[in-house]
Amino acid sequence: MRLIYKGGIHVSRSAIWRRALLLGIIAVLLAAFAASAAAELPGKVQIDSADPFKVIPVSRGQKEPTWAEGEILVRLKTYMSAADADAQAAAEDFRSLNAVLGAEVVEAIPVSAAADVYKLKIPATMSVAEAVIRYESSPFVRYAEPNYLWYPDATYPNDRFFTYEWLYNMHNTGNQAATERWFHAPLPGADINAPEAWDVRTDASDVIVCVIDQGIQSYHPDLAPNMWVNEAELHGEPGVDDDGNGFVDDVYGYDFYYDDGTIYHDDPNDDYHGTHCAGIIGARGNDAVAGGFHGGVAGVAWNVQIMSCKFLGPGGGQSDNAIKALNYAKKMGATITSNSWGGGGYSKSLEEAIANSGMLFIAAAGNEGVDNDIMPHYPSSYDLPNVIAVAATEWNDKVANFSNWGANSVDIGAPGHMILSCYPDGTESVWAWMGGTSMATPHVAGAAALLIAEYPDLP
CATH class of the missing domain: 3.30.70 (Alpha-Beta Plaits)
Structure with missing residues (x-):
C-alpha cells in the first residue's frame, strides 16, 4: 500500500489529532503512494453464474439518477x-x-x-x-x-467461488500463482505490511467501526465473531425497542433503506458490497475458517466490532438516510465509519452531519480516474478535519488506473485492485475478488481501528 499526503507532509485540512492519526496509519501500514495520472476507468464486471471465472464487461455509459x-x-x-x-x-x-x-x-x-x-x-x-x-x-x-x-463506488466482482487466500494486499511476495492468474507479476512488498503490524497488535475488540454502506451478511463465518451486537435487542422481545433507542430489533445495526433491523435480506445483489467491505476491515483472523489457508480470509483488524448501518439498496441511497446512519453510529458508540460510496453532489446537510458526528469518516475517493482537486467527489472531498479520502493502488504500488486522485483532496492510498474478501451468495457464505476505491477505504478503516486500540488516548 502506498500513502499520499495533501501537498506533502502538511495536510491542508488536518487538525492535530487527524495528522497524528494519519502518521500512525503510516506506521501501521508502512507504504508509499505513486500519484501518477490515471488512465481510462475499465468497465465494471459481473459474475456469470455458468462460469464463475469468467469476467463480463459492463458498459460505463449508464447515468444514475442524481x-x-x-x-x-x-x-x-x-x-x-x-x-x-x-x-x-x-x-x-x-x-x-x-x-x-x-x-x-x-x-x-x-x-x-x-x-x-x-x-x-x-x-x-x-x-x-x-x-x-x-x-x-x-x-x-x-x-x-x-x-x-449515493452509490457504491463502482466495484467489480469475479472469481466468486475461488477460495485461495491470495491476500497480496496484506502480504505481497510476488508469488507465481498470482502472476499466472492475473497475467501480471506482483511487486514484492507492494502491500500494507500487515504481518509487521500484526506483530504489534491484532486486537481492536474495544473499537466499533460502522460500515455505512449496503448491509452485511452477519452470519458469514469470517464476520459473525466480529459483529457488533446490541445485547438488549439480541436478548429482547422481537418487534420491541428493548433498549429504548428508537430502533426496533437493531441487533447488529440498522437498515435505513428498508427501515427495519434486518441488515441482510438473503439477496447477494443487495448486500454484497457492504459484506465485502466489512471483511476487509475485520474478517476474523487466525481462526482457520473453512480449512484455513484454502478457506477464509483475514481482515486488517482480526478482532474488532463491526456495526452495520445500511442505507444503500438496489436504487442507491439518499442523503437523509446517510445522515440517519451517521446519527445512529454516533449514538451507539462507533468511533470510525467506513464509507465506500459517492455520487450525488455537494450536500450541505450531509457535510454538516459529518462535521458534527465526532467520528473519523473514512471515504472512497471515487473511480472515475479524475483529479478530485478539479472535479470534487463527495463525500470524500468535504474539507473537514475528520474526513480521510482514500485512493486505490494496485499490486505494483502504483495508483490504480480507475482511481481518482488529488494532491490537495486525497489523503492516502490503499490496495484496491483484485481484493479477496467475504461475499454473500444468498444464504451461502463465500469469498470473492472485488476492486475499486470501495475496497481501498476499509483497509484504512481497519488500520485506524488497530491504531486507536493501541493508542486509545490519541488526540
Missing part, C-alpha cells in the same frame, strides 16, 4: 423548537411557505446537537430544482438542496 424525485432537504437559519421570538416567526413563515407551495414536512433529521434538516415532500407538479430555488430565496432558510442519491 437525486430523489419529489423531495428536498431544508435547513432553517434558526432552530424551530427554540422558544425565542425569531425562531417562532421563522417556524410560522416556514409553515406558511409549505402551505403555499403544497409541500409537506415528512420528518426532522438532526445534523447537529442544535439543528435539524427537514425532509419535505413536494407536489408532483413542482420539480426538485424549482423547489430548491423557491426555498433558497426565503430569508429564513439557511439552505435548501435535493435529497441526493
Whole structure:
C-alpha cells in the first residue's frame, strides 16, 4: 500500500489529532503512494453464474439518477423548537411557505446537537430544482438542496467461488500463482505490511467501526465473531425497542433503506458490497475458517466490532438516510465509519452531519480516474478535519488506473485492485475478488481501528 499526503507532509485540512492519526496509519501500514495520472476507468464486471471465472464487461455509459424525485432537504437559519421570538416567526413563515407551495414536512433529521434538516415532500407538479430555488430565496432558510442519491463506488466482482487466500494486499511476495492468474507479476512488498503490524497488535475488540454502506451478511463465518451486537435487542422481545433507542430489533445495526433491523435480506445483489467491505476491515483472523489457508480470509483488524448501518439498496441511497446512519453510529458508540460510496453532489446537510458526528469518516475517493482537486467527489472531498479520502493502488504500488486522485483532496492510498474478501451468495457464505476505491477505504478503516486500540488516548 502506498500513502499520499495533501501537498506533502502538511495536510491542508488536518487538525492535530487527524495528522497524528494519519502518521500512525503510516506506521501501521508502512507504504508509499505513486500519484501518477490515471488512465481510462475499465468497465465494471459481473459474475456469470455458468462460469464463475469468467469476467463480463459492463458498459460505463449508464447515468444514475442524481437525486430523489419529489423531495428536498431544508435547513432553517434558526432552530424551530427554540422558544425565542425569531425562531417562532421563522417556524410560522416556514409553515406558511409549505402551505403555499403544497409541500409537506415528512420528518426532522438532526445534523447537529442544535439543528435539524427537514425532509419535505413536494407536489408532483413542482420539480426538485424549482423547489430548491423557491426555498433558497426565503430569508429564513439557511439552505435548501435535493435529497441526493449515493452509490457504491463502482466495484467489480469475479472469481466468486475461488477460495485461495491470495491476500497480496496484506502480504505481497510476488508469488507465481498470482502472476499466472492475473497475467501480471506482483511487486514484492507492494502491500500494507500487515504481518509487521500484526506483530504489534491484532486486537481492536474495544473499537466499533460502522460500515455505512449496503448491509452485511452477519452470519458469514469470517464476520459473525466480529459483529457488533446490541445485547438488549439480541436478548429482547422481537418487534420491541428493548433498549429504548428508537430502533426496533437493531441487533447488529440498522437498515435505513428498508427501515427495519434486518441488515441482510438473503439477496447477494443487495448486500454484497457492504459484506465485502466489512471483511476487509475485520474478517476474523487466525481462526482457520473453512480449512484455513484454502478457506477464509483475514481482515486488517482480526478482532474488532463491526456495526452495520445500511442505507444503500438496489436504487442507491439518499442523503437523509446517510445522515440517519451517521446519527445512529454516533449514538451507539462507533468511533470510525467506513464509507465506500459517492455520487450525488455537494450536500450541505450531509457535510454538516459529518462535521458534527465526532467520528473519523473514512471515504472512497471515487473511480472515475479524475483529479478530485478539479472535479470534487463527495463525500470524500468535504474539507473537514475528520474526513480521510482514500485512493486505490494496485499490486505494483502504483495508483490504480480507475482511481481518482488529488494532491490537495486525497489523503492516502490503499490496495484496491483484485481484493479477496467475504461475499454473500444468498444464504451461502463465500469469498470473492472485488476492486475499486470501495475496497481501498476499509483497509484504512481497519488500520485506524488497530491504531486507536493501541493508542486509545490519541488526540
